[in-house]
Amino acid sequence: MEKIKAIIVDDEPDARDIIADLLSDFSDVEVLSKEESVDKALTVVRRLKPDLIFLDIDMPKKTGFDLIRELKEYNLNPAIIFVTAYNEYAIEAIKHAAFDYLVKPIDIDDLKQSVERYKKERNSAPRLDRIETLLKSMQEERLKFSTRTGYIFIDPSEIIYCQAHHNYTDLIMTNDKKQTVIVNIGRIENMLPKAKFIKVNRSVIINKQFLTEINRKEKKCILRVNDEDISFCMPKEYIKLT
Numbered sequence: 001m002e003k004i005k006a007i008i009v010d011d012e013p014d015a016r017d018i019i020a021d022l023l024s025d026f027s028d029v030e031v032l033s034k035e036e037s038v039d040k041a042l043t044v045v046r047r048l049k050p051d052l053i054f055l056d057i058d059m060p061k062k063t064g065f066d067l068i069r070e071l072k073e074y075n076l077n078p079a080i081i082f083v084t085a086y087n088e089y090a091i092e093a094i095k096h097a098a099f100d101y102l103v104k105p106i107d108i109d110d111l112k113q114s115v116e117r118y119k120k121e122r123n124s125a126p127r128l129d130r131i132e133t134l135l136k137s138m139q140e141e142r143l144k145f146s147t148r149t150g151y152i153f154i155d156p157s158e159i160i161y162c163q164a165h166h167n168y169t170d171l172i173m174t175n176d177k178k179q180t181v182i183v184n185i186g187r188i189e190n191m192l193p194k195a196k197f198i199k200v201n202r203s204v205i206i207n208k209q210f211l212t213e214i215n216r217k218e219k220k221c222i223l224r225v226n227d228e229d230i231s232f233c234m235p236k237e238y239i240k241l242t
Helices: 014-025 038-048 064-073 088-096 107-119 128-138 185-191
Strands: 002-010 031-037 050-057 079-082 100-105 143-146 152-153 159-165 168-173 178-181 199-201 204-207 211-213 222-227 228-233
Touching: 002 185, 014 031, 014 107, 031 038, 031 178, 038 050, 038 064, 064 079, 064 128, 079 107, 088 100, 088 128, 100 107, 128 159, 128 222, 143 178, 143 199, 152 168, 152 178, 159 228, 185 199, 185 204, 199 228, 204 222
Parallel strands: 002 031, 002 050, 050 079, 079 100
Antiparallel strands: 143 152, 159 168, 159 204, 168 178, 199 204, 211 222, 222 228
16 A cells, blocks of 8 residues: 655654654654754645645744645645644634644554545545535634723734733834733733744743744743834743643
8 A cells, every 4th residue: 555645844853753753653654854943844745746734833933824825726625634732722723624733742543543544535526615515614714802081993914913911911013113901921821822822931822924033042032023023031940731
């Protein structure tokens, strides 16, 4: 039987190596490539045409869902097994679209089941309808925030970062405006899509779209906005979660 051609996409080298090591025990799976970003993965998918992608969701700059969108634009339709730390927002969307997923740390039995499910479905109907369902379920609705004078409605993609001030939070926006809302940072963290926002310290949440660097040595992260850098301290315990 022809081997399943797979690639692994994850921004963490250790995570890529762990999946590759687990898959080395599968005689019918061949790992063609291990990629650290969506852009590199797209280039490899277009060139090698893998059957299966093990795809991390939470990556800086572009997420796993961004890769799905770009695959659709190129009419590429490999099978996807999402790999993620527990992320309720993302997993609900994945379930709704009937994609398979694995939760980190990956259990070998769960991996075996996912590969077996793929083998049973590999010759079934095209997965394009699943991609449409997934993208539709991932569309971000405007969020409602309380202010001193009433309410505002904001598209999460327009938020660069959120910074707490006691029970208030400043939302720094892409239109160079600042909105102060009467919502604490903990509640805002629960409201924002977890696939695209991360908490970098006790009082700051950033939009990963603007994240350019995490410096483990200096314990800080850097955002790039309109050709200017914005840095925030990022304690070790938060770096471990990214």
